[in-house]
Amino acid sequence: MTYSIVARDLQTGEMGVATQSQAFAVGNSVPFALPGQGVIASQSMAEPMYGQIGLDLLRGGFTANEALIALRSVDPHPERRQVAVLDVSGDLAAYTGSNCVQAAGHLVGEGCVALGNMVTGPEVWESMVAMFETSDGPLAHRLLSALRAAEEAGGDLRGRRSAAVIVVRAVTTGRPWHDTVVDLRVDDSLDPVTELGELVVRLSRYQDVVRGFQQAIGGDPVTADLVLEELRVPDPHTEPDHVLWRAIVAGLAGREDAARELMTELAAVAPQFVEVGRRFGAAGLVPEDLLERILPAPDRGRPRGATGIAGEEAASA
DSSP states (O other): OEEEEEEEOTTTOOEEEEEEESSTTGGGTSEEEETTTEEEEEESSOOHHHHHHHHHHHHTTOOHHHHHHHHHHHOSOGGGOEEEEEETTOOEEEEEOTTSOSSOEEEEETTEEEEEESBSOTHHHHHHHHHHHHOOSOHHHHHHHHHHHHHHTTOBTTOOOEEEEEEEOSSOOSOHHHHEEEEEEEOSOSSHHHHHHHHHHHHHHHHHHHHHHHHHHTTOHHHHHHHHHTSOOOOTTTOHHHHHHHHHHHHHTTOHHHHHHHHHHHHHHOHHHHHHHHHHHHTTSSOHHHHHHHSBOTTTSSBTTOOHHHHHHHHHO
């Protein structure tokens, strides 16, 4: 029915789980993760107990193997389950029940376990391990590469419909909203793994821009501006929020001409975001005098701070 991989980044300690299935909304039933504790994939007539109580057991000090043994001992139908558990220490455990629909099996690799049932053959889970072990980069990207490899090897016998990926930190910060690095899913799609991969890339870019904006209003706009300038220029049609944030960062960093140019372009495409920028001043996030200089005037469509030829050029950009 489904193929999944649980894995750990040996450099950062981050833990993740990724899954794909022809079933609807696989992200709602298969992957489980708890920062600082571990990740679990529970599939093949999945029993949520393995995920929810399994994470509680890991939090209580059980190893991955101990948690899996305990859960199987209280399950009236363990032969129907397929489960993989990874704890924060790197301990791995996996189980494929005898009543899972063939082809069904799993493979433990270096820092990962891949598993599948109702797939085209063992090459599905084998290809996931091989791809993960030979790939590099952020953990979410490596997990998605493993899913792509499984799809190329045959994937779910029935086809494809949904996919999900979760990555959590190994060490908690005390701020749970910071400890989940990635939590994305595609519930109903003709090409869920590709769509999920696009979301992962967009999330990374979004987080970079938000981080830069927060750094800038927090008192270090020059560093934030330098980092953001290394990213590609945002598209005001599809990323108007990115344009707004980057314009304000540029203005705070002293590059007011660049900020005005971005804001003028934004006003022509998504003027509501210019109004949002104006309200940042009233909220005390950005100096109002800076906004007066870089924002297009509501009645003229040009930056208040722009004059002469430069101002006319900015207004027509």
